[in-house]
Amino acid sequence: MAGGSDVAEMLSCVKCGKPAHLQCPKCVDLKLPREGAAFCTQDCFKDSWSSHKSVHLKAKLSSVGDKNSDLASEGWLYCVKRGRGRDSKLPYFDWTGSLRPYPISIMRTVPAHIEKPDWAVDGIPKVEPNSDLQHRVEIKTPDQIERMRETCRIAREVLDAAARMIRPGVTTDEIDRVVHEATIAAGGYPSPLNYHFFPKSCCTSINEVICHGIPDARKLEDGDIVNVDVTVYYKGVHGDLNETYFVGNVDEASRHLVQCTYECLEKAISIVKPGVRFREIGEVINRHASMSGLSVVKSYCGHGIGELFHCAPNIPHYGRNKAVGVMKAGQTFTIEPMINAGVWRDVMWPDGWTAVTADGKRSAQFEHTLLVTETGVEVLTGRLPSSPDVFPWLNK
Structure with missing residues (x-):
C-alpha cells in the first residue's frame, strides 16, 4: 500500500470501520469505487490483503470479458478442437497457472506465388x-x-x-x-x-x-x-x-x-x-x-x-x-x-x-x-x- 493517496471525502475503513484517509493504489489504477478501497492504516490494509486482492482479479476478468466481447464482434474467437474450431466463450478448464488464452484473429493469407507445403490448403500433411x-x-x-x-x-x-x-x-x-x-x-x-x-x-x-x-x-x-x-x-x-x-x-x-x-x-x-x-x-x-x-x-x-x-x-x-x-x-x-x-x-x-x-x-x-x-x-x-x-x- 506504499504510495496510497489521501481520500478527498471521508470514507470508512474496509477492515475496521474507522475514518479512512488512505486508499489501495491498485484500486486507484483500476478505477474501482473508493468505498471498497479505503483503509485507516497500513496495518488494516495488510490484514485485509488476502481477501481484498480478489477485488482486483474480478475487475481484471470483467475488463477482459468486455474486451473479448468486442474482439468477437471483429472476428476474434477462442481456438478449440486442435485448431479446427472457434468459440466465442473462454473454455472451462482447471488452469495450472495464471495465464489464460485470449481470442485469436482470423488465419492470415499467403500470396499465390509463394511455394507452399502440402498442408497449406486443407491442414493435412500428405x-x-x-x-x-x-x-x-x-x-x-x-x-x-x-x-x-x-x-x-x-x-x-x-x-x-x-x-x-x-x-x-x-x-x-x-x-x-x-x-x-x-x-x-x-x-x-x-x-x-x-x-x-x-x-x-x-x-x-x-x-x-x-x-x-x-x-x-x-x-x-x-x-x-x-x-x-x-x-x-x-x-x-x-x-x-x-x-x-x-x-x-x-x-x-x-x-x-x-x-x-x-x-x-x-x-x-x-x-x-x-x-x-x-x-x-x-x-x-x-x-x-x-x-x-x-x-x-x-x-x-x-x-x-x-x-x-x-x-x-x-x-x-x-x-x-x-x-x-x-x-x-x-x-x-x-x-x-x-x-x-x-x-x-x-x-x-x-x-x-x-x-x-x-x-x-x-x-x-x-x-x-x-x-x-x-x-x-x-x-x-x-x-x-x-x-x-x-x-x-x-x-x-
Whole structure:
C-alpha cells in the first residue's frame, strides 16, 4: 500500500470501520469505487490483503470479458478442437497457472506465388506421415544442404525481426503478424500455418507454456518470458529455430531458467559429430538442468528436418532415453530442450495445442537446426552479426 493517496471525502475503513484517509493504489489504477478501497492504516490494509486482492482479479476478468466481447464482434474467437474450431466463450478448464488464452484473429493469407507445403490448403500433411524418412535418417545431398543453409538463414532473420518486437504492451498476435510478413517478404511460407490445422504462422509460448502456444490478443506484460518458435519453408526445405526472451524487468529465477536452458542447448550442440549416439544429447541436457535445480520436459523432442518438417531421428532431451542411431555427416536435425522451473510433466490446454507445466511454474526453450559435418557440426540457424543483443550472458 506504499504510495496510497489521501481520500478527498471521508470514507470508512474496509477492515475496521474507522475514518479512512488512505486508499489501495491498485484500486486507484483500476478505477474501482473508493468505498471498497479505503483503509485507516497500513496495518488494516495488510490484514485485509488476502481477501481484498480478489477485488482486483474480478475487475481484471470483467475488463477482459468486455474486451473479448468486442474482439468477437471483429472476428476474434477462442481456438478449440486442435485448431479446427472457434468459440466465442473462454473454455472451462482447471488452469495450472495464471495465464489464460485470449481470442485469436482470423488465419492470415499467403500470396499465390509463394511455394507452399502440402498442408497449406486443407491442414493435412500428405507426404510426411507415410514417408520412409520417419524410420530412416536421411543423408542430405550437397544441393539439399545448400538449400537448407539458405532457408535457415531466412528463418534466423525472421526470428530476429520478432525479437525486436518483444516489449510490454505488444500482443503475440502482433508478433505473429511480423513473422508472417517477414517470411513472405523473403519468398518463404511460415511452416506452422495450417500444419495439422495450427492457426498461426509461429508459436508464442509465455511463462508456464512449454511449447505450441498460439499467438492471440493478450498483451505481453512486464516480467513475462516468451518463447517465439519460427519455421520457414523455402525452396522445398524447412528451417526451424526458437528463442526465449525477457519482457521488461524479469525476476532472477526466470533469468536463471532462461540462461540455463540456453546453456543446455549449447552443451548439447558441442558434442554433435559423426559417431556420437543420439541418446547422448539427452544425457548432456539432463545433467546440466538437474545440476541447476531444473527439470527436463519428456513429452516433446527434437526431430529430423529437411524436405519434411518432422522426420527421423527423434532427439529426446532427457536422460536414460531410448533414442537409437548414431550421428553421420550429412544429417540434419533440431535440438530444442524445454526446461521447467518445477516438475517436468505437462498438461494440454483445451485448444489442443498449448502445452503447459503441470504445476503452473515457468518453462523456457531454445532451438537450432543443425548439420552434422565430417568434423563436427554446423549450426544452420546460428545468430548473425545483425541479431539483436538480447541475452546479457553473451556479452560476458
